[in-house]
Amino acid sequence: DAGVIQSPRHEVTEMGQEVTLRCKPISGHDYLFWYRQTMMRGLELLIYFNNNVPIDDSGMPEDRFSAKMPNASFSTLKIQPSEPRDSAVYFCASSLWDRTDTQYFGPGTRLTVL
Amino acid sequence: DQQVKQNSPSLSVQEGRISILNCDYTNSMFDYFLWYKKYPAEGPTFLISISSIKDKNEDGRFTVFLNKSAKHLSLHIVPSQPGDSAVYFCAASRGHKLVFGAGTILRVKS
Numbered sequence: 001d002a003g004v005i006q007s008p009r010h011e012v013t014e015m016g017q018e019v020t021l022r023c024k025p026i027s028g029h030d031y032l033f034w035y036r037q038t039m040m041r042g043l044e045l046l047i048y049f050n051n052n053v054p055i056d057d058s059g060m061p062e063d064r065f066s067a068k069m070p071n072a073s074f075s076t077l078k079i080q081p082s083e084p085r086d087s088a089v090y091f092c093a094s095s096l097w098d099r100t101d102t103q104y105f106g107p108g109t110r111l112t113v114l
Numbered sequence: 115d116q117q118v119k120q121n122s123p124s125l126s127v128q129e130g131r132i133s134i135l136n137c138d139y140t141n142s143m144f145d146y147f148l149w150y151k152k153y154p155a156e157g158p159t160f161l162i163s164i165s166s167i168k169d170k171n172e173d174g175r176f177t178v179f180l181n182k183s184a185k186h187l188s189l190h191i192v193p194s195q196p197g198d199s200a201v202y203f204c205a206a207s208r209g210h211k212l213v214f215g216a217g218t219i220l221r222v223k224s
Contacts, residue, residue, distance in 0.1 A: 042216035091157050100210040101146045105157030
């Protein structure tokens with residue numbers, strides 16, 4: 001298996017623009033997680049899905065952030081409008097239903113908002 | 115509200131010696147504790163875990179110790195190798211959510 005795939009790997013955009021980050025989880029995994037890593041806050045969970053259904057979005061910082069999972073093999077994290085403080089590395093991870101402690105992370109998307 | 119804390123931002127160890135990374139937590143409801151390792155430009159990868167009902171788990175050169183009364187866990191790497199140089203994240207879980215510490219940068223000098 002190719003592992004968790006994220007695109008793009010790097011994104012540079014200007015304040016106010018819409019940003020869409022993409023994730024393809026490992027086939028057969030039931031859970032999908034979105035994380036954000038910053039120097040100030042470390043690695044924090046934004047939202048997670050089970051069988052394509054959002055379960056907990058309490059980590060989403062603001063209404064500017066939204067996430068969808070239209071099918072088992074694809075998820076998006078959208079920021080609209082983007083702000084410089086959104087600059088971070090965003091990770092997607094997936095896991096099996098009975099081993100959500102063992103999550104498989106993608107390589108991340110480094111987002112820079114100018 | 116940091117529920118999982120790694121108070122040492124970095125650690126430097128000589129090759130062949132023991133590396134000890136520490137982690138403290140505040141929530142007694144956590145039921146699993148884990149260590150993840152992260153290399154630059156890659157995502158974190160699972161390293162080792164321990165259930166809250168155990169006090170030690172060993173996997174090759176890696177051993178995790180859990181002291182529930184002190185709400186403290188540690189990762190021992192023996193012997194340390196240059197390839198172990200990475201960022202190590204401590205994490206705790208309750209249900210399906212992981213709460214991560216800020217990470218400790220380990221440098222193993224050859």
